[in-house]
Amino acid sequence: MSNGFLAHLGRAYVGLILFFLYAPILVMAAMSLNASEFYQLPFRGSTEWYARLWHNGEILSAAWRSVWIAVIVTLIATTLGTAASVALFRHDFRGKRVLQVLLFPPIAIPWLITGTAMLIFFFGIGLGRGTPAVIIGHVALALPYVIVVVSARLATFDRTLEEAARSLGATPWQITRAVTVPWILPGIIAGGLFAFAVSFDQFVVSYFLSEPGDTTLPVLIYTSIRKGFTPEINAISTIIIALSMGIMLLAARYSNFGGER
Amino acid sequence: MAMTLAGRDRRRALALLSPAYLWLTVAVFLPLSAMAFFSFLSDVPFGGKDWHATLDNYRAFFQTATYATLLWKSLKLGLIVTVVSVVVGFPCAYVLAKIVKGRSREALFLLVILPFWSNSLVRIFSWAIVLRGNGVLDRAVNAILPWDVKLNLMFSPTAIVIGLVHSYLPYVILTSYLALQAIDDSLIEAARSLGARRRTILWRLILPLAAPGILAGAVLIFVPVVGSFMEPRLLGGRVGTYYGTVIEDQFVAVFNWPLGAALSFILLAVVLAILAAASPILRRART
Amino acid sequence: MAEVRVENLVKTYGAARALDEVTLDFPDGGFFGLLGPSGSGKTTLLRAIAGFVLPETGRVLIADEPVENVPVEKRGIGMVFQNYALFPNMTVAENIAFGLDVRKVGAAEKKRRVTEALDLVQLGAFGARKPHQLSGGQRQRVAMARAIVTRPRVLLLDEPLSALDKALRVDMQIELKRIQREIGITTIFVTHDQEEALTLSDRIGILKDGRLIRHGPPREVYDDPRDSFTATFLGDARIFSGTREADGLRLADGTLVPGAQGATIAVRPENFQLSASEPNAPCRLRAHLVQKIFGGALGTCLLDWQGEVIKVVGRDADFRALPESGPVWVSWQPEHSVTISP
Numbered sequence: 001m002s003n004g005f006l007a008h009l010g011r012a013y014v015g016l017i018l019f020f021l022y023a024p025i026l027v028m029a030a031m032s033l034n035a036s037e038f039y040q041l042p043f044r045g046s047t048e049w050y051a052r053l054w055h056n057g058e059i060l061s062a063a064w065r066s067v068w069i070a071v072i073v074t075l076i077a078t079t080l081g082t083a084a085s086v087a088l089f090r091h092d093f094r095g096k097r098v099l100q101v102l103l104f105p106p107i108a109i110p111w112l113i114t115g116t117a118m119l120i121f122f123f124g125i126g127l128g129r130g131t132p133a134v135i136i137g138h139v140a141l142a143l144p145y146v147i148v149v150v151s152a153r154l155a156t157f158d159r160t161l162e163e164a165a166r167s168l169g170a171t172p173w174q175i176t177r178a179v180t181v182p183w184i185l186p187g188i189i190a191g192g193l194f195a196f197a198v199s200f201d202q203f204v205v206s207y208f209l210s211e212p213g214d215t216t217l218p219v220l221i222y223t224s225i226r227k228g229f230t231p232e233i234n235a236i237s238t239i240i241i242a243l244s245m246g247i248m249l250l251a252a253r254y255s256n257f258g259g260e261r
Numbered sequence: 262m263a264m265t266l267a268g269r270d271r272r273r274a275l276a277l278l279s280p281a282y283l284w285l286t287v288a289v290f291l292p293l294s295a296m297a298f299f300s301f302l303s304d305v306p307f308g309g310k311d312w313h314a315t316l317d318n319y320r321a322f323f324q325t326a327t328y329a330t331l332l333w334k335s336l337k338l339g340l341i342v343t344v345v346s347v348v349v350g351f352p353c354a355y356v357l358a359k360i361v362k363g364r365s366r367e368a369l370f371l372l373v374i375l376p377f378w379s380n381s382l383v384r385i386f387s388w389a390i391v392l393r394g395n396g397v398l399d400r401a402v403n404a405i406l407p408w409d410v411k412l413n414l415m416f417s418p419t420a421i422v423i424g425l426v427h428s429y430l431p432y433v434i435l436t437s438y439l440a441l442q443a444i445d446d447s448l449i450e451a452a453r454s455l456g457a458r459r460r461t462i463l464w465r466l467i468l469p470l471a472a473p474g475i476l477a478g479a480v481l482i483f484v485p486v487v488g489s490f491m492e493p494r495l496l497g498g499r500v501g502t503y504y505g506t507v508i509e510d511q512f513v514a515v516f517n518w519p520l521g522a523a524l525s526f527i528l529l530a531v532v533l534a535i536l537a538a539a540s541p542i543l544r545r546a547r548t
Numbered sequence: 549m550a551e552v553r554v555e556n557l558v559k560t561y562g563a564a565r566a567l568d569e570v571t572l573d574f575p576d577g578g579f580f581g582l583l584g585p586s587g588s589g590k591t592t593l594l595r596a597i598a599g600f601v602l603p604e605t606g607r608v609l610i611a612d613e614p615v616e617n618v619p620v621e622k623r624g625i626g627m628v629f630q631n632y633a634l635f636p637n638m639t640v641a642e643n644i645a646f647g648l649d650v651r652k653v654g655a656a657e658k659k660r661r662v663t664e665a666l667d668l669v670q671l672g673a674f675g676a677r678k679p680h681q682l683s684g685g686q687r688q689r690v691a692m693a694r695a696i697v698t699r700p701r702v703l704l705l706d707e708p709l710s711a712l713d714k715a716l717r718v719d720m721q722i723e724l725k726r727i728q729r730e731i732g733i734t735t736i737f738v739t740h741d742q743e744e745a746l747t748l749s750d751r752i753g754i755l756k757d758g759r760l761i762r763h764g765p766p767r768e769v770y771d772d773p774r775d776s777f778t779a780t781f782l783g784d785a786r787i788f789s790g791t792r793e794a795d796g797l798r799l800a801d802g803t804l805v806p807g808a809q810g811a812t813i814a815v816r817p818e819n820f821q822l823s824a825s826e827p828n829a830p831c832r833l834r835a836h837l838v839q840k841i842f843g844g845a846l847g848t849c850l851l852d853w854q855g856e857v858i859k860v861v862g863r864d865a866d867f868r869a870l871p872e873s874g875p876v877w878v879s880w881q882p883e884h885s886v887t888i889s890p
Contacts, residue, residue: 137288
């Protein structure tokens with residue numbers, strides 16, 4: 001009796017949390033469809049701000065840059081990360097623990113520190129700011145996530161399958177291609193989606209590493225907000241959040257929540 | 262040349278591992294070392310500038326109270342956001358892990374975690390829209406309450422805390438949920454069969470067993486909040502000066518990189534100390 | 549100590565009836581085994597007595613007091629779980645003391661009773677250990693000590709030995725029986741292992757599809773199973789059906805089983821004899837020996853009769869004279885033909 005009451009109370013509480021998490025996002029999305037430039041109410045529906053995005057060259061080029069940077073980052077990080085995961089899974093050697101611990105700093109150290117350190121170092125070696133620097137930084141941030149997600153999938157892999165393949169005469173390369181990769185493919189896909197999200201949503205590191213006037217979308221939004229809010233920002237923000245949530249829903253399907261941030 | 266089997270094995274491992282770790286070295290570990298080096302310079306060592314080794318940057322931190330006060334302010338912000346997130350998030354994780362059953366649990370859990378993986382900058386912006394003067398929240402509150410209220414939350418410390426809790430709440434829900442799910446339901450049944458009431462079970466069984474998960478979540482919130490700068494900037498306005506925003510200024514406005522490096526490095530030391538203190542707990546939480 | 553009684557218990561999960569009008573008495577101080585295949589409702593019945601399962605209708609009485617509306621924590625039960633459910637954050641002594649803490653027992657009294665309980669399960673020196681430092685058998689004993697230290701009115705055991713390997717299980721059966729006798733507590737336990745049920749209990753109840761099929765002292769139920777499910781589930785049995793005649797049972801192949809009282813009879817495999825030549829016993833069949841299985845002191849022979857298998861269990865020495873395969877005679881004494889309902 002009291003148990004049922006508590007269960008209802010608990011569900012109501014989760015509902016309240018969800019309201020807290022989603023309400024501002026929905027308000028922002030609603031305002032992107034409001035005709036008033038100054039967020040005036042009453043609400044009058046309009047898709048004007050989305051139409052305007054199409055003619056805003058600055059936003060379009062930043063959006064395009066964000067996407068292709070994220071694609072390159074995903075390809076590099078997924079390849080390198082999967083290779084490292086397989087090595088960490090298959091081989092036992094001294095210092096393996098250390099290598100696993102070394103994945104922690106890029107995740108745990110605030111991006112403000114990592115970002116400023118990258119800025120200093122890239123200037124020191126003559127690379128400076130710009131898209132190559134952004135890509136190098138994003139890959140480093142995405143790598144640990146890929147390794148964690150792919151390793152989680154590998155942990156469910158039955159080692160005796162590889163041993164069976166070996167006993168049947170397969171070379172390590174054949175084993176990888178025919179046995180290991182098909183098994184961990186969902187992990188690789190999930191890891192790739194995480195890498196894409198890390199890069200596409202990344203603000204801090206891009207902020208310090210990108211050239212002014214040649215930035216990614218989040219950096220452009222940040223500088224625009226500081227000048228003042230416009231419904232156009234709402235519109236592009238709504239698109240971004242819908243996109244990144246969609247990607248994470250896909251990743252969740254492949255990783256079974258296996259990836260922790 | 263003949264190679265032993267073990268040797269070939271090692272070479273294969275090295276070939277698979279080195280690209281990833283070389284990348285991390287170039288993009289993370291060398292930059293962190295460079296930052297340490299920079300923090301002892303009088304000026305940037307390129308562009309034909311004059312520079313020499315100095316302790317002035319660290320002296321600046323210790324001689325004027327400004328930076329230490331701001332660091333303390335950021336640490337306090339981290340503490341408040343962490344405590345609020347744990348107090349609000351743990352019951353939610355408990356409901357998800359122990360009360361909701363079946364498919365709706367999975368769906369609800371995904372919904373709670375999802376915003377965490379969406380763009381944090383955009384989410385802070387959404388709060389700015391909600392909290393701004395005469396904005397949505399003001400109107401909603403005034404529509405419900407009969408008298409006139411001016412909340413004026415925007416550009417206040419409260420706004421910063423709300424935005425940061427919104428950003429990091431899913432973290433502690435995730436880690437607590439994982440810890441709570443690992444607690445076998447039969448343990449709770451056993452405690453009940455021994456005569457324990459709900460409150461006893463919570464304090465003597467559930468909280469001790471979930472503690473590593475809660476603490477892991479707390480550390481993972483506290484650390485980035487101490488180093489936050491975008492959230493205070495956008496939601497704090499004039500009161501939004503924190504340790505993180507000062508570091509940002511050194512790199513994008515004042516262009517005193519060596520001072521910025523020293524301030525970053527001090528923050529790194531604080532962060533590492535916290536992570537080191539928490540590492541036994543974090544390790545327990547993972548197993 | 550107390551008598552437990554359940555009356556007309558019904559519990560449904562969707563369309564399935566986990567408990568279907570179950571009425572049963574658990575005598576004071578007795579050791580009662582609940583037995584049945586998985587999904588038979590035996591665990592649901594135990595959990596209904598504990599209070600974890602709330603039946604839709606029916607009553608649960610502990611010492612004549614109805615407890616359907618009493619929550620688990622106030623029913624005064626002790627329970628041992630299948631996985632033991634030891635609290636991993638507490639030492640062995642703290643685990644055992646938990647129920648006493650909840651009851652606000654004083655420090656001196658608590659210490660005395662924990663020590664007593666540890667001694668009873670012969671783990672006197674293990675109080676300071678954590679559960680993960682114990683072997684399976686030791687954990688089982690701690691779970692037992694924790695369940696009885698509060699002096700519950702009834703002790704409920706949910707497959708208490710199923711997580712142990714066979715040799716340890718036999719030891720623990722003896723141990724469990726000793727502890728139960730020493731404190732004389734009403735004990736109800738669930739098992740799917742019929743041998744374990746026969747060894748431990750002074751009464752057993754057999755469930756199938758949520759219904760109580762049969763209950764009584766183990767020997768009585770074994771010797772007179774009354775229905776084919778009990779006959780084949782508790783031990784093993786060959787069922788013969790045919791036409792009832794004045795002087796016996798006429799089987800499909802024309803054989804007359806003299807003295808049989810019904811249309812269906814069961815014969816235990818250990819009550820068959822095998823011989824190469826025609827025996828004197830009044831009940832006999834001509835069958836074909838298919839395989840002899842060596843099993844140490846006891847052996848098993850598999851026979852084909854009318855396309856069906858007859859299993860015969862006996863001393864291996866008695867089977868030695870038989871050929872590896874070929875025609876043989878199967879015989880048994882008329883008193884071993886047990887009449888059952890089909």
